[in-house]
Structure formats: structure tokens, C-alpha cells
Amino acid sequence: MNTYNTADVLYAERSEYWQHAISHTFVPLESTFSGNDRHGVISSRNWGDLRLSEVSCSAQDVIRRRKGADNHPDNAMLLSFISQGKTSVIQAGGHAGLGQGQFGLYDTRFPYELHLHGETRQHVVQIPIEHLRQRLGKTEHLVAYSFGKKHCLTPFLYVLLNNLMAQPEDIASRHTSVLYRQLLELLTVIVSDECRAKRSSRSSAGLLLQIKIMIDQQLSDTTLSVSGIAESFRISPRYLSMLLKSDGTTFGRYVLTQRLNKASLALQSPLYSDIPISQIAWKLGFSDMAYFSRAFREKFSCSPTEYRHQAGEA
DSSP: OEEEEGGGSOGGGHHHHHHHHHHHHSSSOEEEESSSOOOEEEEEEEETTEEEEEEEEOSEEEEEOHHHHHHSOOOEEEEEEEEEEEEEEEETTEEEEEOTTOEEEEETTSOEEEEEEEEEEEEEEEEEHHHHHHHHSOOGGGBSOOBOSSOTTHHHHHHHHHHHHTSOTTOOHHHHHHHHHHHHHHHHHHHHHHHHHHSOTTSHHHHHHHHHHHHHHTTTOTTOOHHHHHHHTTOOHHHHHHHHHHTTOOHHHHHHHHHHHHHHHHHHOGGGTTSOHHHHHHHTTOOOHHHHHHHHHHHHSSOHHHHHHHHHHO
């Protein structure tokens, strides 16, 4: 665990020390303590794609400027889950006030501001944007937005974050990958449900998230079709196709991408090491092994067999 604590330095050095601490932990940032109370502690853990920090500090303003974003690009989304105090997130013209039991997202590729009002404690998760896009599509509309206040799964997300901070750093990678997927699944469901509730069930963003979740749940169905999904939401296939097009994809392309992504995860996992590749493909809706192998090679630049072998050597 990597830890920064302002108690380790002189009071006069705390502002500079803290700015270095948050910039080194996350991305280059500017910070200014509000008032004379200047203290903060950051504890961070890193398990591959899963990067988690717990931050406790006094009131302050944190700014990610355009220059910092341009000079130090980092394709990550930050999630702040508030367990104590209040924090405001400002980005892309949006503003979200986050209180206890709420979380917000902000994109490190662009400028943003965080205003921490008084004593705060929060967990911060650094998530590769590509991982969110695989589940939620475009992420631009999700920044500076409050989530989780009344969702029944929010307490489970909080417990997971706390438990992760208590895990040893030498935990097996196969275990951390399972926990990371759990975190992403919880996040996906909460964000999807609240987009639907806040923007109405027929808003394009909320509806698209619901459609993608239903598709993901039915990937094993070889008869999965745009008309069947559209009927479930009582919309026309044409309108469903239009929603996917606005997200830069098509029904067929999205289904294929998700099936291949899930196949790659299965081929990496020790839990599936004894299961034939053909069976994995079949369970994910591929009825033609030649087509599966060809599509897999096109996406991952190697055959499924080679991919599994490389994952086993890692």
C-alpha cells in the first residue's frame, strides 16, 4: 500500500506536499486548502487494472486544468464515492453535489474541478475509459452527475470498496480480476438504472443503457435479434438501430464485440482452463467455430488457442 500523510511534514510544507501526493496518485492537479486546517491522508492500492485509493482530508479546492490534461493524457475515468462530507464535481458545463452514499464520475482527459466542503472521506477508483465504454457506450454524458443516493445496490458497492482496501497486495490476479468485474457490474447497473429514472425510461441515454444490458444478458442466445430486443422495450427495430448508431455502432457489431470480449475473459480465466474453446464459443452464442476463430483473430490478432496460451504464461 502506498500512503501519503501530511502529518509527516511541517505545517508550512503541507500544501506543496499534498499537491504532489494527489498529482502522483491520480493525475497532475492543482490544490488549495480552504482555511488554516491543512491535513490529508491518501492510501492507495494497485492490482493491474484495479486502482483504488481512500482519501481523507480537510476542505480544499482541486483543479485539473486544460494544460495538465493536454500534457499528461490519461485515458481514465475517476469515480469518487463519498462516505463522509460533501464534494462538488464540475466538468463540461455540468455540476454535481455529492453527499454521503453518493458517487460521481469525471474524465481525466479534460479539465474538471472538485470542491471539498469541510472534512471529507472518499474512495476514488481509476477506471480505464475503454472498460466503461464496453459496458455503457459513450461516457461523456455521465460526468458531473450524482449517482447512488437511493439505489438498493449502492451499499454493496460501498462494502466492496471497503473490503478491497483491506485486501493484501499479493492477492492472486485471478481473484482481483473477479473483484474488478464485480465492481464494474455494480457500477453499470446503478448508472444504468439511475439514468433511466432521472432522464425517464424513454430518454435516449437511459434507454440505450437498458438495451445494452439486456443484450449482454442474452448473448448466449443464438436467435438474439434486433426485433426481439426492440419488442421487449416496445420500440421499433428502426428506433433501436438509430440509438445504437448514435453510439457509433450497430446491433450486429455490438453483439459480436460483446461476445468476443466475454470469450477473451473466459480464455484468460483459470476457472475455464479445462473447458474446450468450442464450448466457450457455443455458450456465448457462436454456432460456427470457423466464424468465431476468424472474428477472434481479427479483433485480438491471434487465434483463441494462442490467446489462451499467452494468458496462461502471463
